[in-house]
Amino acid sequence: MVFKVTVSSARRATRTLWLLALVSLPVCISVCRASSPQEDSAMENIVTEKKAEESHRQDSADLLIFILLLTLTILTIWLFKHRRFRFLHETGLAMIYGLIVGVILRYGIIHVPLDVGNITLNCQVNASPATLLVNVSGKFYEYTLKGEISGNDMKDNEMLRKVTFDPEVFFNILLPPIIFHAGYSLKRRHFFRNMGSILAYAFLGTVISCFIIGLLMYGCVTLMKQVGQLNGDFFFTDCLFFGAIVSATDPVTVLAIFNELQVDVDLYALLFGESVLNDAVAVVLSSSIVAYQPEGDNSHTFEVMAMLKSFGIFLGVFSGSFALGVATGIYVVKFFDCGVHVTKFTKLRDFQLLETALFFLMSWSTFLLAEACGFTGVVAVLFCGITQAHYTYNNLSPESQDRTKQLFELLNFLAENFIFSYMGLTLFTFQNHVFNPMFIVGAFHTSFAFVLNHVLTQVALFIGRAANIYPLSFLLNLGRRNKIRSNFQHMMMFAGLRGAMTFALSIRDTATYARQMMFSTTLLVVFFTVWICGGGTTQMLSCQRIRVGVDSDQDNSMSVGEGSERRSTKQESAWLFRIWYNFDHKYPLLNYAKVTSFFPQICCVSLNNLCFFFLQNECQLKDDDSDLILRDGDINLTYGDITVSTDASGAHTSGGPAFAGAATSDDLDRELAYGDHELVMRGTRLVLPMDDSEPPFTEPHHRMRM
């Protein structure tokens, strides 16, 4: 009976959702149309007012479309979660809904002609300035540049141009919360343990991938040029730029499934860490490729000086943004840290609203500051997030910990789904798409050529990704004790999805023919990877025999006695972790006891630098209180015995002051030992219903390392 009710309720819910979808779309469109011009009035003033009102209504309706799209997406996700559908992630779903609305807007009922209010001025101006002053019978009106539109589109759909957002919105409003959230929610223990590999994948891997894809695409482009299928310029720098933007992986779909199925934490850390960091690398890489300008007449030749300059820009911008992010992150930490000290008197922790607001504002100002200084805000905000997660988080009051986590979780969720639904929408509403019917001259049908184009790009991406993962994994495995196994490598290869960052980078500039073509291709790449690779994740996990159901919180107790083959040594691959760890303990920057002594040396970058010295005084004064502060849980765990036994590793002692002065190498050994023996296989392998080849493993410890 109960089951029956469940089924029928689910069926009804499905029906409701689809009806809601079908009903609300035409409705919201008719709302858009409802803003028809009303009765004309003689007075100019009232006409202007009405026009403004009109335009305002239109804007509201446009935004309403997106809100309804998001609502619809959430409702459907809810249904999916209920039914445990894993083949389509919310982002993929958002894209599908966006696509549907895009089709309706493009080919649907509404073709609002160009507003009569649009007046074309033919003027003798050579450039298109950002601001225009128009002298209308003595009065000056200010106009701001919105962008170039092609001649055809003018007569075309007013509506379509209306639903096209300013590309900077993505880069400056929607991306920062996503990136900050990624940094703030990095699983730090696993991240730091695999830091070396992650950095290798993110830096070397992205650069390799960028150049491989760039070269392959240049080959394609040269071929196209000779066949005569190219209608505009497409230089090698353009190809490299394309390589850079599609090197930013965003396996949000895959990670969501990993999280849900509790896949091996190290694979998760590798994938997540790589995807977070290579976003940052890709942004800086693409901007330094754009900055490549050889002197002389031919601006697209190879020139060593220009290349070195680009390389310098890359290093400068990246390290600058990194330093800024970390510095402001540390500044915030410092602030909240002192807040804790001062707390006993002034109680910032009692005003959770103030605390949360401060946290939010300071994180945002990191982004803005970096952008204002000419650095990359996205990179700065990422490292600010990582720093804050590492230090600040523990200094916040418990309520604020929840609040900040929830706030950024919500912002991330909304921004991500918005971007993906906009992607779907823009496939049909964007005005300057260049879907190039390439390579195939006469014999094949255009749509086939179009598919082939996409396939070739996809192959290039595939090769680029392969050239990133496999050689690097081989090299890393030489140094790592905890090898990255081949099934992990295949999974990482497969999880090379492209997402929000690639889209934001490609939509940022669609002025030239090459960029327009890139944008169109990028859209298709994102669709393909999110739907196909994202949808096939569970199958791939099952196929690669990667275990699921690993409880990362119970690591300590579960792992004991399993990973005995890999005892800690000083030759552990995590040498980067070792360096950082030593540094972090020798110079206890922030939430450790000796807060003040090393500060001025490190944080000279921050805007509010001067303030440090004063805050320092605060802290110095209350040095004796600092013992009461619980330090970062990941670092503070000390173990009674280096030999691994269930009891010892289970007993955490938050021995704050013991560590405070400087970390001995013994401490590190223990830490690494602790970190190391967690690295074992555990959990059950995912067995899909269709996968009958092997019996399911019921005992979690059955299958050992291969």
Next chain:
Amino acid sequence: MVFKVTVSSARRATRTLWLLALVSLPVCISVCRASSPQEDSAMENIVTEKKAEESHRQDSADLLIFILLLTLTILTIWLFKHRRFRFLHETGLAMIYGLIVGVILRYGIIHVPLDVGNITLNCQVNASPATLLVNVSGKFYEYTLKGEISGNDMKDNEMLRKVTFDPEVFFNILLPPIIFHAGYSLKRRHFFRNMGSILAYAFLGTVISCFIIGLLMYGCVTLMKQVGQLNGDFFFTDCLFFGAIVSATDPVTVLAIFNELQVDVDLYALLFGESVLNDAVAVVLSSSIVAYQPEGDNSHTFEVMAMLKSFGIFLGVFSGSFALGVATGIYVVKFFDCGVHVTKFTKLRDFQLLETALFFLMSWSTFLLAEACGFTGVVAVLFCGITQAHYTYNNLSPESQDRTKQLFELLNFLAENFIFSYMGLTLFTFQNHVFNPMFIVGAFHTSFAFVLNHVLTQVALFIGRAANIYPLSFLLNLGRRNKIRSNFQHMMMFAGLRGAMTFALSIRDTATYARQMMFSTTLLVVFFTVWICGGGTTQMLSCQRIRVGVDSDQDNSMSVGEGSERRSTKQESAWLFRIWYNFDHKYPLLNYAKVTSFFPQICCVSLNNLCFFFLQNECQLKDDDSDLILRDGDINLTYGDITVSTDASGAHTSGGPAFAGAATSDDLDRELAYGDHELVMRGTRLVLPMDDSEPPFTEPHHRMRM
């Protein structure tokens, strides 16, 4: 020792803050200046790119100023809270900081000349269209209208124009969360008990105040015209418009102090309810005054038809927005209500992120939907908030209850402080201020005339407020058993602060001379009321002998035996409450048991109406589960005995199903009786250190009703 540390730490914190203030401002300004043009390149494309980058950096820097301002404000508030300074609220503080930055921007070091990129076009166009297409050597560029600028300002400060936001930002982005939060956090029991009075103050009072102020201002304007001090048109409709916008009170400062000192809950409810609702009334009133257009040549004469039309617009827009807000509110409730039913199977409550996101999106879509339909989004979102607080809130999971409350609290906090700091900034940076040196022809100094102008406006506002409060209170007291005492009336009179809504309404349109003058005057009115009235709240409370320290949560137990003079009768003033109560119980719309039966009759307005019927089926199916749902705590409280005794009123029974069918008049009697006997004076009177005239009352029950 501890005390010494406290003092010195506080002193250091103060010093730090001021230094932070002094240091960060020039720094952020120098950041703005840092964006100087870099080396010129021959290629036009790169020039354009650089220009865009430049402009983007500038935008970031501008926004950074505001973020730093907010951060500074929060830090100072923290200090103030520590020191228990109550004379300056955070909003007042935000204004002061805004003012300082405004002065620096205006008269400080930076006077960036107009960008060379600005090209003035002299064209033969009669109107200023919203969108402009400029044909630059074959390519079409789209420009959007930003606004009119006066001739002088063109050569003036580029920077100043940059920090001026689009006025619509305030109305469409910053105001909705403030208003929604106000509706969502209405203390409902006290609000509904005083509903009659609140509605009277909000509707009648606002209209009275609007007309009184309009008439007085018209008198002033006529006088000015005769003296020759008026440089532009100023019609009676303009005066009325001014009356409408300054009738929106916003006693956020006063309410914050009330909350902190726990002032009498009924006074709080009256003030808060009035201020929330009169915002809504003022918005609709001002838009219907703008819509007043008599036919014929002279468009500013009195005409009955036009006035009736305006009145009709007022009624139509208000009731439309109201209905839309309530309908979507109910729709959301309905959704979450069914969510609860369906929960047992699909568990929406388990996905708090989805729940919170849905709640947020649905509330926002109410605003957008209302705007897109031509109604007033602010009004819709207010009633949506009230409806959701009344019904939805209890259907949310506990985590989502916290999340949504905290989210809107944060948004409200940030938006409010942003608006106030922008107000401070704009006093010096706004380009079209008309500070009219009025009334005084030759003898007096301009600044004196300026002060006098302000004083006259202030007097008009004072009289308008008095004509609202006192006569209405007198009339209401005829009907109320629980009289609004004279000290409450004085306090309400005093708490007539103007704030965010007045500002947003006045900055929305600054096209004409009259509107510019209004805007300038409004700014001064806000400054004056927030600083003077807001700062004097504690003094006023003390002076009016209004008790503080009333714990609204302990009402029930505390009030017993005190308010015995006012037993419940059916002639209670809360007849509106009675009607609503009966309706709410007879037609148990939402979170009561019989959810389905009355739905279609009521919610025919909503966009997603069709969906109801399907959701209904869901609910009908699970009618038998509904007993498990706890209903609204405010309504559900039943009392064993109608006679008031400590035990009886303290014992809450959440007897859900007992009420479900229809409320008998006995139920209502009990409810009102319960509501009534709470209305007594309790708590201690606030005694300020300077107030030595009377000894402090230590016993809470000492002073009885006067």
